[in-house]
Structure formats: structure tokens, C-alpha cells
Amino acid sequence: MRLRNAAFLSALLVLCLFQAALAAGPARNVIVLIADGTGAEQYTLARWYKGAPLAQDAILTGMVRTFIADSVVADSAPAATAFATGVRSSDKFISVGPKAKVLNGQPVPPEALRYRPLATVLEGARLQGRATGIVATSRVSHATPAAYLAHVPSRAMETEIMEQAVYQGVDVVLGGGRGYLTPKDAGGSRKDGRDLLPVLRQRGYELPTKADELAAAKGPKIFGLFAKSHMAADLDRAAIAAGEPGLEDMTAKAIAVLSKNPKGFFLMVEGSQIDWADHANDPAHLISDLMAFDRSVQTALDFAKKRKDTLVVVVSDHNTGGMSIGNASTSGTYSQMSLEALLEPLRKMHVSGETLWKGLGKEPTPEKVQRAVLEGWGMEISPEEARKVIAVAAARKEDPYYALGEVLCPEHTQLGWTTHGHTGGDVPLFAFGPGSPKGLITGPDLGQATARALGIDLAALNRRLFVDAVEAFPGQTSFAGGVLRIEHKGKLAELPANENILRLDGREIRLEGLVVHAPDTGKTYIPAQAVQKIKGRAKK
Numbered sequence: 001m002r003l004r005n006a007a008f009l010s011a012l013l014v015l016c017l018f019q020a021a022l023a024a025g026p027a028r029n030v031i032v033l034i035a036d037g038t039g040a041e042q043y044t045l046a047r048w049y050k051g052a053p054l055a056q057d058a059i060l061t062g063m064v065r066t067f068i069a070d071s072v073v074a075d076s077a078p079a080a081t082a083f084a085t086g087v088r089s090s091d092k093f094i095s096v097g098p099k100a101k102v103l104n105g106q107p108v109p110p111e112a113l114r115y116r117p118l119a120t121v122l123e124g125a126r127l128q129g130r131a132t133g134i135v136a137t138s139r140v141s142h143a144t145p146a147a148y149l150a151h152v153p154s155r156a157m158e159t160e161i162m163e164q165a166v167y168q169g170v171d172v173v174l175g176g177g178r179g180y181l182t183p184k185d186a187g188g189s190r191k192d193g194r195d196l197l198p199v200l201r202q203r204g205y206e207l208p209t210k211a212d213e214l215a216a217a218k219g220p221k222i223f224g225l226f227a228k229s230h231m232a233a234d235l236d237r238a239a240i241a242a243g244e245p246g247l248e249d250m251t252a253k254a255i256a257v258l259s260k261n262p263k264g265f266f267l268m269v270e271g272s273q274i275d276w277a278d279h280a281n282d283p284a285h286l287i288s289d290l291m292a293f294d295r296s297v298q299t300a301l302d303f304a305k306k307r308k309d310t311l312v313v314v315v316s317d318h319n320t321g322g323m324s325i326g327n328a329s330t331s332g333t334y335s336q337m338s339l340e341a342l343l344e345p346l347r348k349m350h351v352s353g354e355t356l357w358k359g360l361g362k363e364p365t366p367e368k369v370q371r372a373v374l375e376g377w378g379m380e381i382s383p384e385e386a387r388k389v390i391a392v393a394a395a396r397k398e399d400p401y402y403a404l405g406e407v408l409c410p411e412h413t414q415l416g417w418t419t420h421g422h423t424g425g426d427v428p429l430f431a432f433g434p435g436s437p438k439g440l441i442t443g444p445d446l447g448q449a450t451a452r453a454l455g456i457d458l459a460a461l462n463r464r465l466f467v468d469a470v471e472a473f474p475g476q477t478s479f480a481g482g483v484l485r486i487e488h489k490g491k492l493a494e495l496p497a498n499e500n501i502l503r504l505d506g507r508e509i510r511l512e513g514l515v516v517h518a519p520d521t522g523k524t525y526i527p528a529q530a531v532q533k534i535k536g537r538a539k540k
């Protein structure tokens with residue numbers, strides 16, 4: 001008996017040491033699923049529509065406050081930055097530190113933090129030897145996925161974001177945005193004339209562009225972009241983009257590939273277009289993309305529930321549209337609202353407002369609008385309503401199709417919308433597994449919790465990945481043409497921004513992190529590893 005105990009204890013000790021070598025955190029794997037632009041009421045609508053609990057209903061653990069450094073209402077970029085880095089940042093910022101201007105009563109960020117790249121949970125997981133992945137239905141260079149992949153002071157810098165994504169060393173990237181891999185004159189979207197496809201091939205990525213190619217991909221490295229820009233709305237995919245995989249297909253593939261890594265994995269999945277449907281006040285697009293998100297959450301939970309080592313977090317970055325069940329036309333009748341009254345109008349909608357509007361051509365007439373709305377949305381609208389749709393659409397410079405939901409939802413559905421923008425309320429938090437965050441927390445709290453779950457010390461990670469080059473090499477640096485040059489003891493080192501490359505003595509060294517230039521401060525940040533290589537080699 002004593003012998004058996006001793007054997008058991010030594011086995012336990014070996015197991016513990018093995019675990020400790022992997023990570024100090026309680027979770028081997030972390031999957032964060034972000035329903036962009038989803039408040040509690042959108043979930044309520046989706047639950048009624050589904051006629052059953054949502055995949056995450058049983059794991060509700062709290063609420064998340066969504067404000068950012070300089071606004072009560074969040075933009076996706078700083079909201080996702082908080083999830084990715086554990087730091088509250090400024091409007092439009094992608095995983096760089098906030099500017100000085102903050103909300104009244106909030107602490108002013110220290111000078112050294114401003115515009116500084118902030119290490120992400122994904123980067124931490126990668127340096128631990130874990131597999132990493134990003135899945136989205138937007139361009140993967142769009143705000144939310146970008147916050148896990150890149151460090152730039154504006155979400156609009158998608159040329160730079162995609163470059164950093166390519167050099168980041170993520171194992172699996174699935175979504176839209178293929179245009180940002182190739183230059184404009186070759187039919188792509190890049191402004192810098194670069195072609196990143198050879199870089200991806202050189203780094204051993206499979207490059208599927210269709211659902212069947214994704215299904216056949218073996219991994220471990222897949223950069224699968226299935227649309228030049230954003231992927232199709234889930235509601236429209238069968239009709240206009242049948243070759244694209246759905247969010248749940250990409251989620252399942254990512255988990256299957258990443259979970260082969262014995263050290264575990266980090267995966268972020270975004271239901272990107274829930275937000276856009278809310279912006280458009282488009283209920284059918286909203287429900288369809290929320291259902292796809294629900295199936296993706298189920299896929300993640302099915303994986304996690306078979307094991308005890310996987311943290312699944314389901315969260316939103318903010319509410320969009322301020323959708324309500326009940327609107328101005330239900331002011332006197334709300335307490336007799338039947339499920340049929342709520343759901344029947346929505347079940348007749350078979351196309352997104354955007355695709356419906358595109359089908360009208362350049363000069364929509366009231367008759368055309370009436371016919372298209374009857375066919376696509378199942379609504380019989382009057383000529384006056386059709387004229388109003390056209391007038392509202394014409395008054396909008398961008399996104400004319402927003403007129404459809406804005407004009408038609410109040411009279412033809414039971415749903416209300418308060419804005420085409422975002423709103424500032426708390427959003428529901430769901431979590432399952434070791435290290436689950438609970439209670440009323442903030443976006444940065446969530447980022448810290450996922451880092452803790454994986455045993456990532458974010459402060460140490462920031463010191464390891466982002467050293468101010470001027471501080472490390474005073475008087476020896478210059479930055480021009482997108483390249484940092486360091487002249488140290490007679491040797492020249494070159495580090496192109498947005499890449500993980502150090503050129504030294506005619507050699508090209510792949511670094512463990514990105515070189516990031518902050519245009520607002522003129523500072524360039526390089527991995528501590530680069531500092532050691534340059535100083536070490538110069539000594540010889």
C-alpha cells in the first residue's frame with residue numbers, strides 16, 4: 001500500500017512538473033468567442049427565434065462594462081484591445097497604449113504607455129509554445145481580429161495590420177480579406193505594392209480559398225482567406241458565395257488543427273457581422289449570423305466539455321444598434337405581444353438588406369423597392385414607404401441600405417432600434433472551464449483573466465516583446481523608409497517595421513516578435529531578443 005502510494009506520488013510529481021513546464025495557469029486551452037455588437041436583447045431575440053436555449057445560456061457568469069479610455073461608448077478596436085491585452089485604450093487603437101485624453105475621473109495613462117505596442121494573449125500563448133488561431137467572418141485585418149494580430153494606432157491601417165498578421169507566426173488564420181495580401185496593381189488592396197503570398201508560402205502555410213479546400217487542409221499552419229474583402233452574410237451565403245465556409249466550419253477546423261499541439265492552444269473566434277446587421281438595423285441578417293455564432297459556441301463547448309482543461313469565454317465588445325423587443329408602435333400593445341407577432345415577420349426575411357439593396361441597381365424606383373421588399377423581406381409596403389426608403393437611402397452617403405431597416409422595422413416588425421452606431425450598456429459574459437471570469441467586470445479584466453488562465457505574465461511579456469530601440473541603443477538608431485537601422489560598434493542592423501526580421505552581418509534572423517513603429521511618437525519597438533543578438537554579435 002505504501003509502495004503504491006509512493007508510486008502514485010512520484011507519478012503525480014512528474015505530472016505536476018510536466019504541467020508546470022507547459023504553463024503556470026490552470027487552463028491548457030483558451031477559446032474566446034466574440035459576438036461583435038451583441039447586447040442582452042439580441043440574445044433574447046435569438047433565443048426566441050431558435051425556440052431553444054442558446055449554446056452558452058447555461059454558462060452565464062456575469063456582465064462586462066464596455067467603456068474605453070476616451071469614450072463611454074466603445075469602438076470595436078479598443079474594446080478588442082482590452083480583451084487581447086488587458087489594457088483600456090483609445091478610440092480606433094489596435095493593441096497600442098492609450099493617448100493622454102481620457103474620460104473624466106479615469107487615470108491618465110503614464111507617458112511610457114502611450115502609443116506603445118501592448119503584448120497580446122495570443123503572442124503570450126505563442127511564446128509558450130501553444131498553437132494560436134484567429135477566426136472571423138470579416139476581413140481578418142478588421143478591428144476585432146486585428147487587436148489579436150497587430151499593433152497600430154488606427155484600425156484603418158489594414159495594409160500594415162495584414163503585414164503584421166503574416167509575420168506574427170499565428171498557426172491558423174481563417175476569414176476574409178485576401179485583397180490585403182496582394183498589391184492594388186495585381187487586383188489586391190495593398191497600398192505598399194507588396195505581395196505577401198510568397199511570404200506565407202515560404203513560412204509553410206496552406207492557403208485554402210474555398211470551403212472544400214479548407215476541409216482538405218491538414219495543418220498545422222493554415223492562412224485561409226475566403227473572400228477578397230469581407231465574407232458573405234450567413235443569410236446570403238448559399239445564394240451569392242456558396243464556396244465560402246460558415247463560421248462554425250471555420251471554428252471546428254481551427255479547433256481540430258490547433259488541438260493537435262500537445263502544449264495547448266489559444267483561439268479567438270469572432271461573429272463579426274452581427275455588428276454590421278445591428279448597424280444596418282437588419283433583423284434577418286442579425287438572427288442568421290447570431291445562429292451561426294451559436295453553432296460555433298456549441299462546437300467550442302462540445303470540445304471543452306469532454307475535457308477539464310479548456311476555458312471557453314463568450315462575450316461581446318459592445319452593443320450595436322440598441323435593438324429592443326418592442327418599439328414605438330407597440331407602446332400601447334406591448335403586454336399582449338405574441339410570439340407569432342414577434343417572429344413571423346422575421347421568418348419571412350430571406351436576404352440581408354445589403355444584398356436586397358444591391359439587387360435594386362443604381363436607380364431604385366418605388367415600384368422596384370416594393371417588389372424587392374415583398375420578395376426578399378415578405379413585407380407589403382406602400383408606395384409612400386418605398387419613397388421614404390429611397391429618400392433616406394439617398395441622404396446617406398455610405399451604406400444606403402441602412403434605410404431599409406430604419407424605415408421598415410418600426411411598422412413591419414416588433415423591433416426597435418435606437419441608432420446606426422454602438423450603444424454603451426453592459427454586455428453578458430459567459431464562461432466555462434478553469435479560470436472562468438465572473439461577476440461584473442471590465443474589458444481589461446477579461447483580457448487579464450484569459451492571460452492568467454494560460455499563465456501569461458503580461459508585464460513580463462511586454463518587456464520581452466517590445467523594447468524601445470532608442471533606449472537600448474541611444475544615439476545609434478535611425479528610422480526611414482519603414483526600416484529601423486541600428487549602428488552598433490561598427491555593425492549595421494536593419495529591422496523592417498511590421499515584420500519579425502533582423503538583418504545583421506548579411507544574415508536574416510527570424511525574431512520571436514514583431515518590429516513595431518509608433519508614428520505618433522517616432523519610437524520603434526523591437527523584441528529583447530533582437531537587442532541581445534545585436535549586442536552579442538557586435539561583441540565578438
Ligand SMILES: [Zn+2]
Nearest residue numbers: 037076275320
Ligand atoms: Zn460596429
